[in-house]
Amino acid sequence: MNSYKPPVRDETDAHLSVGPPKRSAAGLPSLIETIPLALTEMGPERAVKTLTAMNQKDGFDCMSCAWPDPPERKMAEFCENGAKAVSWEADPLKIPATFWEQNSVSSLRERSEYWLGQQGRLVEPLYKPAGKDHYQPVSWDNAFGIIARELGALESANEATFYTSGRTSNEAAFEYQLFARAFGTNNLPDCSNMCHESTGLAMGETIGVGKSAVSYPDFAKSDLIIIMGQNPGTCHPRMLTALEEAKRAGASIVAINPLPEAGLINFKNPQRPRGLIGKGTDLADQFLQIRLAGDMALMQAVSKRVLDAEAAAPGAVLDHAFLEEHCEGLEELKAHLAQLDERDVQAATGLRTAEIDELAARYLKADKVIITWAMGLTQHKKAVPTIKEIINLLLLRGNIGKPGAGPSPIRGHSNVQGDRTMGIWEKMPPAFLDALQREFGFDPPREPGLDVVDSIRAMRDGKVKVLFALGGNLVTAVSDSAVAEAAIRNTRLSVQVSTKLNRSHAFVGEQAMILPTMGRTEIDRQDSGPQFVTVEDTVCAVHASAGRLEPISDKVLSEVAIISRLARAVLGDKVPVDWAGFEADYDTIRNHIGHVCNGCEDYNNKVRQSGGFVLPHPPRDSRTFPTATGKAILTVNDLETIQVPPGRLLLQSMRSQDQFNTTMYSLNDRYRGVKKGRHVLFVNPADLDELGFAEGDFVDIHGEAADGVDRVLKQFRVIGYPTAIGCVAAYFPEANILVPLDSTAEGSNTPASKSVIVRLEHATAPAYAGAR
Ligand SMILES: Nc1nc2c(c(=O)[nH]1)N[C@H]1C(S)=C(S)[C@@H](COP(=O)(O)OP(=O)(O)OC[C@H]3O[C@@H](n4cnc5c(=O)[nH]c(N)nc54)[C@H](O)[C@@H]3O)O[C@H]1N2
Ligand SMILES: Nc1nc2c(c(=O)[nH]1)N[C@H]1C(S)=C(S)[C@@H](COP(=O)(O)OP(=O)(O)OC[C@H]3O[C@@H](n4cnc5c(=O)[nH]c(N)nc54)[C@H](O)[C@@H]3O)O[C@H]1N2
Ligand code: SF4
Ligand SMILES: [Mo]
Secondary structure, three states, X not given: OOOOOOOOOOHHHHHOEEOOOOOEEEOHHHHHHHHHHHHHHHOHXXXXXXXOOEOOOOOEOOOOEOOOOOOOOOOOOOOHHHHHHHHHHOOOOEOOOOHHHHOOHHHHOOOOHHHHHOOOEOOOOEXXXXXXXXXXXXXXXXXXXXXXXXXXXXXOHHHEEEEEOOXXXXXXXXXXXXXXXXXXXXXXXXXXXXOOHHHHHHHHHHHOOOOOOOOOOHHHXXXXXXXXXXXXXXXXXXHHHHHHHHHHOOOEEEEEOOOOOHHHHEEEOOOOHHHHHOOOEEOOOEEEOOOOOOHHHHHHHHHHHHHHHHHHOOOOOOOHHHXXXXXXXXXXXXXXXXXXXXXXXXXXXXXXXXHHHHHHHHHHHOOOEEEEEOHHHHOOOOHHHHHHHHHHHHHHOOOOOOOOOEEEEOOOEOOHHHHHHOOOOOOOOHHHHHHHHHHXXXXXXXXXXXXXXXXXXXXXXXXXXXXXEEOOOHHHHOXXXXXXXXXHHOOOEEEEEEOEOOHHHOOOOOEEEEXXXXXXXXXXXXXXXXXXXXXXXXXXXXXXXXXXXXXXXXXXEOHHHHHHHHHHHHHOOOOOOOHHHHHHOHHHHHHHHHHHOOOOOOHHHHOOOOOOXXXXXXXXXXXXXXXXXXXXXXXXXXXXXXXXXXXXXEEEEEOOOOEEOOEEXXXXXXHHOEEOOXXXXXXXXXXXXXXXXXXXXXXXXXXXXXXXXXXXXXXXXXXXXXXXXXXXXXXXXXXXXXXXXXXXXXOXXXXXXXXXXXXXXXXXXXXXXXXX
């Protein structure tokens, strides 16, 4: 058995309560949640200053998700989640200096993420020397000196890995990748490796660009929007406003999900008086309750119906002009789909033939179709071919590169897409590295670096000795928690640039460092005056962001300043880069971005236009496909369905409403009816009956991994829930214990955190359950 000891549970789990799930998202309850929370967490002055500037053209970009801002802004241009993210970051509470004497690093390992996040802002650099169990304050100069010493002692630059989370600005990201490459490594893992990597790969290979091929106004021009493996009500709340507008303009909406998620079914727009108290808008015209990982089979089945319709009415169904001029692979796809066995489709999807027929009929009726998706598709073993099947379906009828149509992956972190544009990727293409070389006059390393999973493996095996993390919470976010914790503890030095405490400050190397940084809400003053930064949203729009609050302490530095000083300490004058100039004036970084990054020419001017600018996207703009062959590629993908043995279930890990990844705002998940607890398992009542369990039972959840290791989540309470038969759900990150490090999506190496085969066993109630 795996000896993993899970983190302590919050006492509040003792007060767990479960009610019926909600049909509708947002509306009055959402407003009621937002305002008092902002007032209590930030106080009235900070609340007003931040909320009125959020997502405004002269304000700061919401640091939560990557959903775009509409072209025309309203007074309050944020959602409940955005307000929670701001309240969490702009918390005026500071972690006092005495905290570090009172709390050892090992004692922090016993705390929950929720508790850690509640301790306040990090306000001074901290260092844990080797052999000590406490952090102690350290000056910035000494901190950089220690990091430079450890990086300098490595035998090769590839013994260090430089992680990034998606809140980092374009300026900091560009400078950070430049530093890592000047130091000599492409080890630039990022949260995207665990997120939309499968998307980037599948779209890159088939259409040549791994980003959304629609822009904001396309939603309102579409006839049909298909939302797959995505929970916008919880994770991209303002997307519901765009869907509502599309619906009013005549679009139909289809939701494909194992769970009937609240926002997909009905939406009460809190920005409209009627939305506050009225019935709201019924969003989804069709809901397909698919089995986990059944989407590849579904897309193939719909494409097959499209091809059958064409065979019945030759010339009238496919977009022949488009296919001939821009695509290749049609004949191979036809031949392959002709072999598709409907029984395999039914087994994989759990859907009735009539439901799939209806979806196909909707697709055929629509001239302009958008398909969106998120983690429900990317975190499976067959994620890459699944997304390629979406592209197949869209290409058949020319649903790309025209208004109101296209594939639209919806990104997670607010600037995860921008970070990639800036070069945060372990395998940036040669053209980017050539541009860096031309611009800065040094030869960047050419061999690909380590992604997240490979970085964990390398730390585990002693091959990577220094971990530097620009934001995020790697140890909690990555799969196989026990392995990840041991891997990071195996390093010589781990450094975290952070705003608030998390578990990555407790599972650390022999030496550890915490470098406190400013958040998006804060005014960033440097030698040339107040600075702004830039970000890119999920539909490739780039714009400026400038904070409004005084920084939490004069000891915190901006991310740009931290990397500038780090680079000077580590590299000295090894490369001809004016790091000090970068820190003094971010325009100097933007000038380089303009010369190096795709589509960013004249960057300083374009980001100063009101509302910013949209990056070029050849398939979207001109049906130009920068693939290996210059054409969009219809692909043949062998259908493979996960075989779940009898008596076993397939588990997905998902987000609750009151979390942002590993950050917990509260322990509630209002839309799913769960309050004050996260150690729960959502199971279909029919599965409970069949397996001999009842609602409210406590179970141990055993992962049945190919490697034979018995990974267990202990004493979870069972909730009867309308999830697809055979498919259960628990929350991320708790469920990460069950995901083996080696269980990843083929090609993208993204942890397959939404398809874990599990076995349930009866468990005793935990001590706290007596309080129920
Ligand atoms: N409130 C909140 N907002 C967030 C975040 C957060 O943690 N909290 N995180 C941000 C980040 S980084 C990201 S990446 C996004 C994530 O946004 P989502 O991907 O929407 O988030 P998940 O909770 O992972 O939800 C996955 C959805 O896919 C469904 N699903 C799971 N497996 C399958 C499948 O096999 N097929 C289909 N069709 N559906 C499936 C689940 O039932 C669920 O509705 O959200 C961003 N926004
Ligand atoms: N089982 C399972 N695992 C998953 C997923 C899943 O669905 N299921 N989803 C995956 C996905 S999509 C993602 S994106 C990853 C997320 O992985 P990460 O991006 O690593 O995790 P976050 O929880 O977003 O990071 C939060 C921390 O970032 C720091 N922070 C916040 N704001 C700032 C800032 O402005 N600057 C800096 N420097 N630091 C800041 C704070 O200290 C905070 O604690 O998790 C992945 N893991
Ligand atoms: S939709 Fe996303 S980016 Fe927009 S306000 Fe809400 S959380 Fe922030
Ligand atoms: Mo993500």
